[in-house]
Amino acid sequence: MSKLTALPAWLALQRHYQDISPLHMRDMFKADPQRFSRFSLQFEDILFDYSKNRIDDTTLSLLLDLAKQSGLAEKIGAMYSGQKINTTEDRAVLHIALRNRSNRPIYLSGRDVMPDVNRVLDQMRQFSEEVRIGIRRGYTGKRIRDVVNIGIGGSDLGPYTAVTALTPYIKSDFRPHFVSNVDESELLDTLDQCDQETTLFLVASKTFTTQETMTNAHSARQWFLAKARDEEAISKHFVAISTNARLVKEFGIDLENMFEFWDWVGGRYSMCSAIGLPIALAIGMERFEKILEGAHAVDEHFRTAPFERNIPVLMGLLGIWYNNFFGAESHVVLPYDHHLAFLPTYLQQADMESNGKGVDKQGRRITDYTTGPILWGQSGANGQHAFYQLIHQGTKLIPCDFLAGAQSHRHLGAHHPILMSNFFAQPEALMLGKTLDEAREELRKEGVDGERLEFLAQAKAFPGNRPTNAFLYRKLTPRTLGSLIALYEHKIFTQGAIWDINCFDQMGVELGKHLANTIQKDMAGDASIASHDGSTNGLINYYKALR
Numbered sequence: 001m002s003k004l005t006a007l008p009a010w011l012a013l014q015r016h017y018q019d020i021s022p023l024h025m026r027d028m029f030k031a032d033p034q035r036f037s038r039f040s041l042q043f044e045d046i047l048f049d050y051s052k053n054r055i056d057d058t059t060l061s062l063l064l065d066l067a068k069q070s071g072l073a074e075k076i077g078a079m080y081s082g083q084k085i086n087t088t089e090d091r092a093v094l095h096i097a098l099r100n101r102s103n104r105p106i107y108l109s110g111r112d113v114m115p116d117v118n119r120v121l122d123q124m125r126q127f128s129e130e131v132r133i134g135i136r137r138g139y140t141g142k143r144i145r146d147v148v149n150i151g152i153g154g155s156d157l158g159p160y161t162a163v164t165a166l167t168p169y170i171k172s173d174f175r176p177h178f179v180s181n182v183d184e185s186e187l188l189d190t191l192d193q194c195d196q197e198t199t200l201f202l203v204a205s206k207t208f209t210t211q212e213t214m215t216n217a218h219s220a221r222q223w224f225l226a227k228a229r230d231e232e233a234i235s236k237h238f239v240a241i242s243t244n245a246r247l248v249k250e251f252g253i254d255l256e257n258m259f260e261f262w263d264w265v266g267g268r269y270s271m272c273s274a275i276g277l278p279i280a281l282a283i284g285m286e287r288f289e290k291i292l293e294g295a296h297a298v299d300e301h302f303r304t305a306p307f308e309r310n311i312p313v314l315m316g317l318l319g320i321w322y323n324n325f326f327g328a329e330s331h332v333v334l335p336y337d338h339h340l341a342f343l344p345t346y347l348q349q350a351d352m353e354s355n356g357k358g359v360d361k362q363g364r365r366i367t368d369y370t371t372g373p374i375l376w377g378q379s380g381a382n383g384q385h386a387f388y389q390l391i392h393q394g395t396k397l398i399p400c401d402f403l404a405g406a407q408s409h410r411h412l413g414a415h416h417p418i419l420m421s422n423f424f425a426q427p428e429a430l431m432l433g434k435t436l437d438e439a440r441e442e443l444r445k446e447g448v449d450g451e452r453l454e455f456l457a458q459a460k461a462f463p464g465n466r467p468t469n470a471f472l473y474r475k476l477t478p479r480t481l482g483s484l485i486a487l488y489e490h491k492i493f494t495q496g497a498i499w500d501i502n503c504f505d506q507m508g509v510e511l512g513k514h515l516a517n518t519i520q521k522d523m524a525g526d527a528s529i530a531s532h533d534g535s536t537n538g539l540i541n542y543y544k545a546l547r
């Protein structure tokens with residue numbers, strides 16, 4: 001038995017689950033008119049309503065006990081104080097320093113990291129302003145119009161999500177592009193829209209070794225030189241964002257044009273580092289700093305708020321309640337805010353690469369509890385017409401997060417009120433459901449009776465009692481975006497701390513990379529391959545016949 005499942009709070013939660021699981025939230029709301037005010041919190045203008053969860057006061061107090069007994073407070077303290085909590089890689093985890101707007105010293109091995117953070121922010125400010133106002137131009141003197149970020153995973157998803165989310169703030173004559181996939185279609189389709197004279201490439205890679213990014217960067221360089229015909233011109237069109245100065249130099253990028261970050265910033269936690277340069281170029285450095293402010297405010301909330309009023313802690317605990325006691329396998333994120341359509345994809349990396357672990361921090365295989373959920377989602381209302389059927393009436397329990405802004409950036413007739421009516425209706429429907437009697441009554445009114453009525457009533461009834469969280473904010477501003485991202489980051493931390501796993505390595509991505517390198521060699525020539533398993537040999541040989 002693991003230490004976690006032997007904790008008194010864990011055992012008490014297992015017993016408590018037997019009491020709660022038969023209860024219906026419909027009845028809990030009827031019995032308690034104060035349920036919403038008791039189970040909702042506000043952080044700045046973000047309202048977090050968690051009242052539509054299968055919880056009561058006892059559940060919360062046991063979950064909070066679990067947080068305490070798992071040492072969550074000490075683990076938060078260890079992260080904020082620069083301890084090397086990423087033990088497999090022997091690294092500190094200090095993305096909170098990137099947005100430490102208080103500028104209070106944060107020490108790593110006795111050295112304050114803030115001067116380095118501030119130096120790179122100054123460099124980003126100067127560079128982005130010079131590009132935006134046209135001081136820094138292309139090799140023929142024309143203004144930069146297209147910025148192509150070449151990066152993958154954390155070196156792509158964060159800035160892509162933020163730039164998409166903040167579309168209303170983008171300078172009208174500026175076109176951001178993101179190329180991540182090694183499939184040449186993505187790079188070529190992007191380059192078709194660009195002109196060498198007016199395009200700036202940001203080669204973003206923490207390691208500067210990632211195969212997809214380096215392949216794309218080399219091809220972009222060739223495309224650029226095919227027209228510019230002058231290696232000297234590269235410095236005006238290529239910059240690097242990386243922790244690896246040696247490889248940046250080897251690639252041919254002047255270190256003057258390198259934006260540094262550090263090994264204590266995880267790739268999937270790097271949006272607030274120099275990896276955010278495309279965001280600063282798109283919306284301006286001042287607004288980028290608003291993202292940092294929003295994230296910092298949440299960092300302070302996470303660090304100081306008592307757990308019972310700490311939103312990321314509660315988000316994490318609720319997830320654990322469903323994951324570990326109800327057996328829920330996935331978690332869905334549903335933004336009713338078109339500009340946040342990419343958030344679920346961003347959170348897939350943040351959550352699944354962090355908490356998709358099967359070994360605890362002592363190096364023991366985890367056998368008696370489950371860790372990170374499958375995270376998925378899509379913008380509402382699109383999802384409603386695709387997969388909500390399964391959430392409402394399927395046999396699986398899928399906890400949902402709904403997010404929406406009370407105000408939209410642009411206005412067109414009744415579009416936004418219609419969107420919002422769906423944002424309110426779906427969690428209500430998921431919670432209330434429709435009883436068999438209600439379904440029968442509806443059918444009777446439609447003139448259906450007898451066996452047909454019973455048959456249809458079964459299909460039309462909804463079990464309800466499906467848990468949802470709702471996040472309702474004023475408007476999707478840079479500050480709000482920063483806060484939302486930080487809320488999820490700390491939710492992930494909370495869960496990883498309780499599951500006693502290392503959220504900050506990603507060993508599980510290595511095996512496939514290694515095999516791809518071997519297979520790349522096997523793909524040369526037409527000779528048939530026999531060195532892999534039967535299926536892999538068969539696929540490679542069929543590919544050789546077809547290509």
Ligand code: F6P
Nearest residue numbers: 153154155205206207210267509
């Ligand atoms: O392969 C996974 C991964 O290492 C992610 O963790 C990371 O965000 C991504 O690849 C890109 O890495 P890099 O920024 O070093 O190119």
